Amino acid sequence: MAVETVAPATRSTDFGNAVALSCRECGERVPLGPVFACAVCFGPLEVAYEFPADPEGLRARIEAGPHSIWRYAPLLPVPADVATKPNLDPGFTKLVKADRLARELGVTGGLHIKDDSGNPTHSFKDRVVAIAVEAARNFGLTTLSCSSTGNLAGAVGAAAVRAGFKSCVFIPHDLESGKVVMAAVYGGDLVGIEGTYDDVNRFCSELIGDPIGEGWGFTNVNLRPYYGEGSKTLAYEICEQLGWRLPDNIVIPIASGSQLTKIDKGLQELIKLGLVEEKPYRIYGAQAAGCNPVAAAFKAGHDVVRPVKPDTIAKSLAIGNPADGPYVLDIARRTGGAVEEVDDEQVVDAIKLLARTEGIFAETAGGVTIGVLKKLIETGQLDPAAETVAINTGDGLKTLDAVAPTTGPTAIIRPTLDSFREAGLA
């Protein structure tokens, strides 16, 4: 990929306070570029910063900023004037005080739902894509791409349009019609691959190494270090919306595990910057039983995550070989949290529980998170007297099929008062 197309001087300015990519495994530092693996040890690269040391000034600047992730521009690999560039302006979604759900679950220490269904394409993917878009702008890339099973495809398609990029998105050819529509409607190229999601991924890696891929930014491959930073904004928003303090527990769904590890990174940054007071917090990971490699490793006490073949209705979490799995295990153990799983029936029950207690209709990933929260409390792994935040990463409209078979009218009647009385609802 054409790292050389951008002069280093411009580059360091345009990435704000980000100064390098750093290998998570061996610490090797490389210049900011569209690369994702350490040339020394093949470990994952992540963004390193030199932050200003003025917590009061920083906090005031954030609070005066736009109502989107861009209020945290000084903590992200983006230019200071990022909010003036055309993009979807995701983030600063609602942190909902979930008193009714808390009562149902026996939580007495306070429960909040961070509801990311309020993002522009109704999933948390808008956060990560927005950062990848700015990286692509900095690197002079012209086409945005990704492999996806749904949410990411829509987020990339929409973001590309607004930011003025071409897009070419790859999906398994046999996706449900609704997801294909969401991915295709923004008018970029949408390519169905005859194969599984793993085949799509392998093909994308091939494309990056080929001249065809010159000028392409794959949000979740060669732009992954930037993309991942978008998840930190969930941590920032939760703490700011709580009044600049840490919650006791956060329950987070696991697909690749990137969201969970980056939320932990974000919390650590807030502590180091003095934006929140340091105190212990616990990070909990949530998986579906049909795709539980990290939960299984956590329970078995393993450091290594053994890949599985996914079989769950929670398609957006169905990554059988999660790249950040080992880091998730580290964080859950370091903070005194856990990684738990629930089966598909519990996922559906949890979607309905959240809907009927808080009026929030979550996609299956949200059902996994709320289902796991319930199980963690019931099994004594999460203290109900502590303050807990659970993350709903997407919208129920995207996974209607999950609840459709068991969600229907209470009664069908004729349009008469007698018929209504007979139904026994009056």
Added chain:
Amino acid sequence: MAVETVAPATRSTDFGNAVALSCRECGERVPLGPVFACAVCFGPLEVAYEFPADPEGLRARIEAGPHSIWRYAPLLPVPADVATKPNLDPGFTKLVKADRLARELGVTGGLHIKDDSGNPTHSFKDRVVAIAVEAARNFGLTTLSCSSTGNLAGAVGAAAVRAGFKSCVFIPHDLESGKVVMAAVYGGDLVGIEGTYDDVNRFCSELIGDPIGEGWGFTNVNLRPYYGEGSKTLAYEICEQLGWRLPDNIVIPIASGSQLTKIDKGLQELIKLGLVEEKPYRIYGAQAAGCNPVAAAFKAGHDVVRPVKPDTIAKSLAIGNPADGPYVLDIARRTGGAVEEVDDEQVVDAIKLLARTEGIFAETAGGVTIGVLKKLIETGQLDPAAETVAINTGDGLKTLDAVAPTTGPTAIIRPTLDSFREAGLA
């Protein structure tokens, strides 16, 4: 309905600056209560206010308020502390500067999309329901209800849950499965009526007059005067987001016509209160050709709206006998606007146009609005050199069927570079 359950003294406090209901036809005033028709002339009742006369103080208070419709509490029939009560906190959705769409349409004076798909249940209905909920609270009602073909049912179901009401919502029994799920998932009673939407409406009117309906608030019937006020917040937000000034043109979809008339009411209030400078503005109404009673009357120069039998994919606008039709005609003519219509094919094209230019996926009602905007420009009815705002009232995920038949992958390939090259996309 039990107006008497609330003492007048409490009532006037709890409704903020609202002081009475006033008949739009004859001006008769009655106390604030769950009534919707004038006892003298059967005209529609609307909320009358005594506003404070301090524009600078009011503007500062609004700007310091929450990022929801509640920042405008002093201009709504709600208590001053409404933001502290549990509800969905809708509103303050994005006003998107639509430069790419403007270029496609030849608009040079500036074009914005007010994107109400960002509301909690992803349609503008959350605004109107939120006001109805506060009225129901004031009147001591315990069950929220409505007749609906989709969006409103979901909005009422979700709002009832959050605000702590029972809900019982009525729909035609043969709605699409997806819409039934959205209406049922929040766990209130959902009753399918064997009949058309008109039958559902008639049944609801019967229910209000029956002892069964005691304590029930029908958002779009006996709470209609309050419910309608929610649409004013679209006018407030548009002007505030433009920097406290009026646009030249606003294009608004027409179902009952209430949204359009209440946006005009909101603009007039802002002018009278001195929050924006007075200047001419034009209000345009948008209908589907398959349900065009107001557009037909406008073109024919009639004052009376002749009912039609709706046949359009824009189901959320399919009201054949729109209650506020005559008022819409008045406003379009008074302001120098127009009422136009587009056919279903143009609706689909407009949904795709908005998606591929701005990354906004609108439901069919949004397609009607954008399609009409395009037609108004092409026919010389709307000045492209003037500043225009068009309203997207709901989310494309709610009406996937409209675009599904014509929205799919650009290509299906094998997972090889050769296969990709053959597809001609590289």
